[in-house]
Amino acid sequence: MNRNFITAFFICLFISITYSQEYKIKGLVIDNDQKPIALVNVLLLSGGGDFIKGTTTDEEGIYEFVVFKKEKYKIVASYIGNTVESEIIQLSTDIEINPLIIQNAQELDEVVVTQKKPVLKQLADRHIFNIENTSLSDSDIWDVLKRTPGVMVMNNRLYINGSPNVNVMINGKLVNLPEEDIINLLTGSSASNVQSIEVITSPPAKYSAEGGLLIDIKMKKNLVAGYNGAVFNRYTQGVLPKHTIGTDHFFKGKKIDFSANYSFSHNRNWSRFTDITSFFENGQKSEVWTSEQKLINKEKSHNINLFLDLQLNDKNTISLSSTSSLLPNGTGNNFASTDINTINGDLTAQLNGHNELKNDNYNSSNYLDWVHKLNDKGAELSTNVHYTYYDSKRKQVLNNNIVQGFTDNTSENTLRVWSDQIINLFSAQTDLTLPLSKQSIMETGLRVATINSQASITQSGFNDSVDGFNPTDSGLFKYDEQIYAGYLTLNSNWEDWKLNLGLRSEYTDTKGDLNISTALNTNSYLDFFPNMALSYTSNKNAYYLKYFRRITRPRYSTINPFQFYLSANSIYEGNPNLKPAYSDDIQFDYVYDRDYKVVLFATKKSNEQVQQITQDNATNILSTQVINLETNYFYGVDVSVSKELTDYWYLYFLVSHYRDKDSFTDLSTNTIQENSIWTTLIRANNYFTLLKDKSLYADITFIYFSPYIYGNATFDSNSKLGVSLRKTFWNKDASISLGVEDIFNTGNTISTRDYLEQSTIVNTRSENRLLVFGFRYKFGNTKIRDNSKRKSTDEGKRL
Known part of the structure; x- marks a missing residue:
């Protein structure tokens, strides 16, 4: 198929519904210079x-009220000592009143932005967890994700709605890192710079179809003119100590932000494993191999x-952003x-092993964005290069x-392995936004991405006589991938209805070349990815219906066709034959009074990629490899409440009950096996604001998991309880x-594999119980001293 692929396919659906029981009062607050003013207090009076x-x-000076009665109302706006009132409004339908003008006559010496509780906001395709100026600000970003509603962290993996196919973005830019490097990046980044966490449960067609659901970490922009900064220090004590220090710097001018x-983080991590494998x-x-392992990183x-x-x-407007991490001499x-x-139970042999690893990792992601506004009605053209x-x-x-005894499948040796993986990723995307009417906006765009991965390995010292192991002496594997994509979306609003429709098309061309093999591993495929998010609100009730399709392409590190030792009888091997995985997701949400929510969800996956351990009973070797499952079915219900119970207590409580069913191929018998279970998750996040001056914050988090599955393994139930306190002083x-x-x-x-002639129990003991101490100090112009928090936009005029 021609690589100069351009998608030109879309089906446009338009629905018009006029029934409504709510009435909206909208307005704009501006100053003498006709510029919108943010953070103005606006009251609705009878x-x-x-x-x-x-x-x-908001940042564009816009406010909005929703009322349910056709009565007389009045609007009062106040900002830094100045107040303005509207005329009496006789409401008969939705209305947008004339702009309210705040005079620039008076300025306070300083206005302090105070702390507040987290706020959870529901939208048609996502929910937004606002944490700016909350008690979570002293944490790192990884710790905040653990406490974000709708997000779970298990075994250092992110899950949304029970799915581990999660991609992380920062300010809408995808973080192109392996999972372990994403953890390093987020644990070393202070949450004080985060405005909100957006959990995108129905990804729009604008985003790449790669991966599953999305977490977008929105970094806050400086609200204060001039310069300000901060220093922070975070110390964590587990079995071993961990330490992070850092500094933040912000500058805001008239046209520059x-x-x-x-x-800098110095982490020392400790974990222990007990593996008990019964060979057949x-x-x-016939034999039971019990391995006690202690890992220190x-x-x-x-x-x-x-x-x-x-x-x-x-x-x-031009935007530049760069995210870089360097991990030398790990x-x-x-x-x-x-x-x-x-x-x-008779001891026949005993083995000791020491696996010493040294690594150097470097990553840098860089983005250039240009946004050009075409007119004053909201049309714009944007280009991103990455x-x-x-x-x-x-x-x-x-x-x-x-140490004792002897076995045919092991030998005394010293293995040496050198490996290197270099990945270059480039992408460019152009997007066009066109308002079709007051109710509808169309977005379309094209994207091209090229990926080049080069992995090399050299091994020496292994015993060729050991069966079941065929290591690569020396190899170079080159992998190239090109993706061409196009999309079209339509976002419409009619009173109480909102509809987001999208279709994305992606053509993928891949080539894998191993220098010690004459065969090329090539693949080309064209896929379409529709998505839909429909919402309807009436009085205190809101309904959401979502559907989307996604793809997960093989990770570059998992397709390297190399085999190497992990321990005396444990190996890891890549899988160059991994197929892309597909998922179809549908979800229905019902929200009452913005605080109470019920979600029904179902997912069907094909070729899901999971890392599995398989035992070879002929050679007594455990093999770890990422494989494709046959199918995965995942469906269930969530019931949650997110509510401010008192003026000092905010609660998020969730009960999730779901069915997970995995079908996979047993490699030894080539038969399809099934692993399924009903799982219950209970989660409670409590946020307290204490003391008269609201300077003490307390968070109490509890999580419980009943038994759950992952591929061919079943995990026992577990739970966690955590408490954190934060005290501000020196005028916050x-x-x-x-x-x-x-x-x-x-x-x-504790996980088990128990089917056919596979029998393993793994008990993992990590540093879960941690004592965390942090300190943060802000300096510079940290107070709002004038009316500088303004943003002049044509979109504000359109609204």
């Missing part, structure tokens, strides 16, 4: 002057984030002791020693925090 409700204007964040002979258990990481917004003129030591017993460079070097030395310019995670140390996992 015709007789009685208070009904209040709000504040710039921020720079740097952090002639259909009967030490690494120092440098994280740098740079963001620049430059307004060239009223119609053109070390890992895995000490293993393995006992080999007969089925009656480049990521990733380099991971690893050096491994594995010593195997026979400084804060200290103290917390304990997994207080009762009940978050460890």
